[in-house]
Amino acid sequence: MTIQFKDETFRDDYTFSNSDWAIKRFPFPFHEDSYMYAVNMEQHRGGPDGSVYEKRFDVDEHYVSEMRDRAMVLADDPLRCQSLPHMTLAGWDLLELIMVSKSEDYPDLFELHRDGDQWHWINKPLGIDDKFTFLDETSLPYGPMEYITRQTQGDFCVLDQRDDNLWMDAGIVTTQADWSLDFDIGMNFFEWHAPVPLAHEKGIFVRALKFLLNIQQGAPARRLNWTMTVNPLLDTSPENYHKWGIQKTSLTPENIGQKQHLRVELQTFFRLPRSNALVFPIRAYLASFDDLMTVPKWGRRLHRVIRDLPEELATYKGFIDNRPMMLDYLSRYDDGKPTSDGIWPNLDTDPPRD
Amino acid sequence: MSGAEKINVTVSAVVPLNELVTRFEFKRTDGALFPTFSGGAHTVVEMKDDGLTRLNPYSLMSDPQDQQTYAISVRRDDEGRGGSLFMHNNVKVGDAMVVSNPVNLFSLDLRAKKHLMIAGGIGITPFMAQIKQLDRAHGNWELHYATRNAALGTYVDELTSTHPNDVHIYYDDDKNFIDLENLLDGQPLGTHIYVCGPKGMIDWVRGKTAELGWPLESVHYEEFLAPQPGKPFEVKLSISNKTIQVGENESLLEALEREGVDAPYLCRGGACGQCETSVIGYDGKFLHMDHWLEDDEKASGTKIMPCVSRFEGKTLVLDR
Numbered sequence: 049m050t051i052q053f054k055d056e057t058f059r060d061d062y063t064f065s066n067s068d069w070a071i072k073r074f075p076f077p078f079h080e081d082s083y084m085y086a087v088n089m090e091q092h093r094g095g096p097d098g099s100v101y102e103k104r105f106d107v108d109e110h111y112v113s114e115m116r117d118r119a120m121v122l123a124d125d126p127l128r129c130q131s132l133p134h135m136t137l138a139g140w141d142l143l144e145l146i147m148v149s150k151s152e153d154y155p156d157l158f159e160l161h162r163d164g165d166q167w168h169w170i171n172k173p174l175g176i177d178d179k180f181t182f183l184d185e186t187s188l189p190y191g192p193m194e195y196i197t198r199q200t201q202g203d204f205c206v207l208d209q210r211d212d213n214l215w216m217d218a219g220i221v222t223t224q225a226d227w228s229l230d231f232d233i234g235m236n237f238f239e240w241h242a243p244v245p246l247a248h249e250k251g252i253f254v255r256a257l258k259f260l261l262n263i264q265q266g267a268p269a270r271r272l273n274w275t276m277t278v279n280p281l282l283d284t285s286p287e288n289y290h291k292w293g294i295q296k297t298s299l300t301p302e303n304i305g306q307k308q309h310l311r312v313e314l315q316t317f318f319r320l321p322r323s324n325a326l327v328f329p330i331r332a333y334l335a336s337f338d339d340l341m342t343v344p345k346w347g348r349r350l351h352r353v354i355r356d357l358p359e360e361l362a363t364y365k366g367f368i369d370n371r372p373m374m375l376d377y378l379s380r381y382d383d384g385k386p387t388s389d390g391i392w393p394n395l396d397t398d399p400p401r402d
Numbered sequence: 403m404s405g406a407e408k409i410n411v412t413v414s415a416v417v418p419l420n421e422l423v424t425r426f427e428f429k430r431t432d433g434a435l436f437p438t439f440s441g442g443a444h445t446v447v448e449m450k451d452d453g454l455t456r457l458n459p460y461s462l463m464s465d466p467q468d469q470q471t472y473a474i475s476v477r478r479d480d481e482g483r484g485g486s487l488f489m490h491n492n493v494k495v496g497d498a499m500v501v502s503n504p505v506n507l508f509s510l511d512l513r514a515k516k517h518l519m520i521a522g523g524i525g526i527t528p529f530m531a532q533i534k535q536l537d538r539a540h541g542n543w544e545l546h547y548a549t550r551n552a553a554l555g556t557y558v559d560e561l562t563s564t565h566p567n568d569v570h571i572y573y574d575d576d577k578n579f580i581d582l583e584n585l586l587d588g589q590p591l592g593t594h595i596y597v598c599g600p601k602g603m604i605d606w607v608r609g610k611t612a613e614l615g616w617p618l619e620s621v622h623y624e625e626f627l628a629p630q631p632g633k634p635f636e637v638k639l640s641i642s643n644k645t646i647q648v649g650e651n652e653s654l655l656e657a658l659e660r661e662g663v664d665a666p667y668l669c670r671g672g673a674c675g676q677c678e679t680s681v682i683g684y685d686g687k688f689l690h691m692d693h694w695l696e697d698d699e700k701a702s703g704t705k706i707m708p709c710v711s712r713f714e715g716k717t718l719v720l721d722r
Contacts, residue, residue, distance in 0.1 A: 183538075324443070
């Protein structure tokens, strides 16, 4: 289908909204009626037509506006994008991966023409038409990682692999769930995950690291992660906590359906060929509670998951204070009927709501 | 097999380099481009050898940016189980073969201010690709390459003619050896060392650098063991509920694959840890050959690396 790009905001007047198309393809993250950490990796090799899994780098109706929001964040705080000196080659790897993927997956939106190292990139939605020399930084207006990720939805961590560990040595992070690239830059896998509760004790990170170190060229992987965000804010960063943290107190029983958003991250992992680094794109999708309740299965399940979530996780994910109000709202959409396995809406097969 | 799709290739050139080493070049059968790779990566080559499927890893030694051709150089091992003999005796231009996507367990540390490479014999192959990668990035490197004599000096001429100042050759037969202590003494801060060659050479470089206080993180080595032949043995597999026989000239990993039992792998040479398998019970003796398991793990009888290690005794039950 042709994507109708929206003109909307993720700050101030919050004009962001999802079309019916975007709601039905929303990556609902709970495959059963409860939630606990798991490595939950699967191969990232396509998925159902139209789903967010189908393409290597999903482009949706929010693309143009998300990119405008990213440019505003970077203008205010250039340290959201950093690349240590040894990561430039990985940046070119990433540029190549995204340009090749997008031009193959969305030929009506993106074109890449290559003649040796002379490359011509056309990004129609953003009105970009650039010719440059591959591996020559002086031929682009930004470094290669920043250039291409200013044109790609989602945050990107580019991880160096050495000494049997992964190192946060480059990235662009403007749509994050309350963590900071500027704080984590140069840290290894265990260091940057240190604040996460429960998962260390379960040995999750040791197993996850072992899996990630062995991700091979041609065999990318993916998983979903989630949290809660009041208002459709992309930039929920520690740097700007003073601006958005207070908004969590603005929820009322009347506005919670519109203001409270489930924030889902589609996390993917690709081995980068020239540098042997690993790129970790983190793509955030937002859906209001009202959006989600249009799918009866998701209404039932979200109520059960939030109700039964361990306190540590509700605290870590930042909604422990609002949980009672959420449950008041969500319980109205849980009629006690069973839910089908898996994340898909199953509108035709799951029972309608009473 | 776990991981990426394999790549169907056609042998495009077979180039004998000297009495022991031959280069094999591959093109993609579908005419598409190969993936680029990073210097130090290997590919796993599938060989259909008289009913056996052998999967042997070889360092990619072509230019990592060359997407038309992959090349490996194979040293003939007359004592081994036959993988290199198969390559030398059976593989001809035009043959169809299957290779894996590149996997790198010996990559450059791109933070290094200088890359000091030490090669022994056929251990030169990963450096061929790394040198091409570094040259393109104007990297600072130096190669010290020990080999038996000029006649067996694989790629010596190519290396010395293109890089006369950065390549240093040592012939054992001339009693010309790398003066390691002096070499290490003169290195600038931020130098990383890479060593690929026989086990003795790797141990020597690791030992000397440790003795001199080099950080462990600055010393990189690649040592894939070739699986050794041994007495046949029987294995019970508890998950797949099978009893399988491991033949004299096949590894336990190969026997698992022959029986359709999925065991993940990367290096197939006892180095990467990917195929680590839990032992449920045994009555007999393990022949641990890998350098992945710690000594206490080997002694505990709870783990085995099926790519290179074997077993002698009555029963062995594995968690596969």
